[in-house]
Amino acid sequence: xxxxxxxxxxxxxxxxxxxxxxxxxxxxxxxxxxxxxxxxxxxxxxxxxxxxxxxxxxxxxxxxxxxxxxxxxxxxxxxxxxxxxxxxxxxxxxxxxxxxxxxxxxxxxxxxxxxxxxxxxxxxxxxxxxxxxxxxxxxxxx
Numbered sequence: 001x002x003x004x005x006x007x008x009x010x011x012x013x014x015x016x017x018x019x020x021x022x023x024x025x026x027x028x029x030x031x032x033x034x035x036x037x038x039x040x041x042x043x044x045x046x047x048x049x050x051x052x053x054x055x056x057x058x059x060x061x062x063x064x065x066x067x068x069x070x071x072x073x074x075x076x077x078x079x080x081x082x083x084x085x086x087x088x089x090x091x092x093x094x095x096x097x098x099x100x101x102x103x104x105x106x107x108x109x110x111x112x113x114x115x116x117x118x119x120x121x122x123x124x125x126x127x128x129x130x131x132x133x134x135x136x137x138x139x140x141x142x
Contacts, residue, residue: 045089046108054096055116056082063104067093074104081116 061077067090077098087103088095094111097103099118127134 045091045094050089051085051087053083053085053115054094054111055114056080056084057110057112061106061110063096063102063106065104067091067095067105071105075102081114083116083118084111086111 056077056079059078059080062073063075063077064071065074082098084096084098086094087097090105092108093105094108095103095105096111099120125136127136129135
C-alpha cells in the first residue's frame with residue numbers, strides 16, 4: 001500500500017507542476033493582473049527638465065570626468081553659489097556647465113536648486129528697474 005500512495009503523490013506533484021508551468025507560459029489570465037502589481041520602471045536622475053540652472057552648494061566642489069567616484073577629478077570649483085547649468089543626469093550625478101563653457105560631472109548633493117548670478121565685468125551698476133534713474137546704483141562686488 002505504501003508503493004501505491006507514494007506513486008499517487010508523485011503523479012499529483014507532476015500534474016501540479018505541469019499546470020503551474022502552463023499558467024506561467026500562458027500569462028495567467030485575468031487573475032494574474034489582479035493579484036500581481038507590476039513594478040514601475042526605475043527613474044534615471046531627478047525627472048526635472050534638462051537643461052536647467054542651479055548653484056554650487058559648497059566652497060569646494062570636485063568636477064569629475066564621468067558620473068561616479070571611480071572617475072578622476074578634472075578640476076575643483078572653489079566658489080560657493082557659483083551658477084551652473086545642468087545639462088545631463090545619471091542617477092545621482094549631474095553634468096554641469098559653467099559660465100565659461102567648461103563641463104564635468106558632480107554629485108547632486110553638491111548642488112542646490114537656488115539660482116544665483118555672476119556679473120562678468122569689473123564694475124557694474126545695479127538698479128531695481130531697467131531705467132538709469134531707478135533706485136539702487138550700488139557697485140557690484142568683484
